[in-house]
Amino acid sequence: MPGEITRTLLTSDQIARRIAELGEQIAGDLEEGGAAHRRIVLVPILTGSIVFVADLIRRLPLRLSLELVAVSRYPGQAMISKGARLRGEIPTNLSGAHVLIVDDILDTGHTLALVRDIIAEQAPASLRLCVLLRKRGRQEAQLTPDYVGFEIPDEFVVGYGLDHDGYYRNLPDIGVIRPAGLKPPQPESRP
Ligand code: IMP
Ligand code: MG
Numbered sequence: 001m002p003g004e005i006t007r008t009l010l011t012s013d014q015i016a017r018r019i020a021e022l023g024e025q026i027a028g029d030l031e032e033g034g035a036a037h038r039r040i041v042l043v044p045i046l047t048g049s050i051v052f053v054a055d056l057i058r059r060l061p062l063r064l065s066l067e068l069v070a071v072s073r074y075p076g077q078a079m080i081s082k083g084a085r086l087r088g089e090i091p092t093n094l095s096g097a098h099v100l101i102v103d104d105i106l107d108t109g110h111t112l113a114l115v116r117d118i119i120a121e122q123a124p125a126s127l128r129l130c131v132l133l134r135k136r137g138r139q140e141a142q143l144t145p146d147y148v149g150f151e152i153p154d155e156f157v158v159g160y161g162l163d164h165d166g167y168y169r170n171l172p173d174i175g176v177i178r179p180a181g182l183k184p185p186q187p188e189s190r191p
Helices: 010-029 049-059 110-120
Strands: 003-010 039-044 064-066 068-070 085-087 099-106 126-135 147-152 176-181
Touching: 003 147, 010 049, 010 099, 010 126, 010 147, 039 049, 039 110, 049 064, 049 099, 068 110, 085 110, 099 110, 110 126
Parallel strands: 039 064, 039 068, 039 099, 099 126, 126 147
Antiparallel strands: 003 176, 068 085
């Protein structure tokens, strides 16, 4: 096993409730001024946002489409930031569209900043950022997400789409993982 889950941070029920709230808020904002003739495009950042975006879009009763982008940040085993790297194509038809970028977690912010900047160049009608999680005290890039599901402590989390070394994305809850190689806390020594 590459690591061990030490505790549950957010249960699937808590996540579902929060996504229902986010959906209402986002739908309200995207509809402002009339959604009928708008082109609404969600841009999920792969791979971490797949579970989140799947649940979120079912809470958005709007006419919308999806354009995926793939960014990797943690190649191989590393848990430290190597900076954001774009993989594959980026959508090129976002001019005039109302765009919502969706990611699983805002950590340093380099991933979101990279995608935001590339999309902003295409002159969308509006551009908003939505993250399920935001880690406290970690942000380096200049950006303010429009929607945040939960603020979480600075710990490495997995589940609900979030991975460690490619695994754990399928867990329904979000939990804290202790990476392999890190010693478990030692039991208090007895005299
Ligand atoms: P950022 O560019 O530092 O904001 O990192 C964002 C990306 O790093 C996210 O899309 C995640 O894929 C990944 N990431 C950051 N923190 C975690 C974590 O605690 N667990 C799993 N993935 C993480
Ligand atoms: Mg990711």
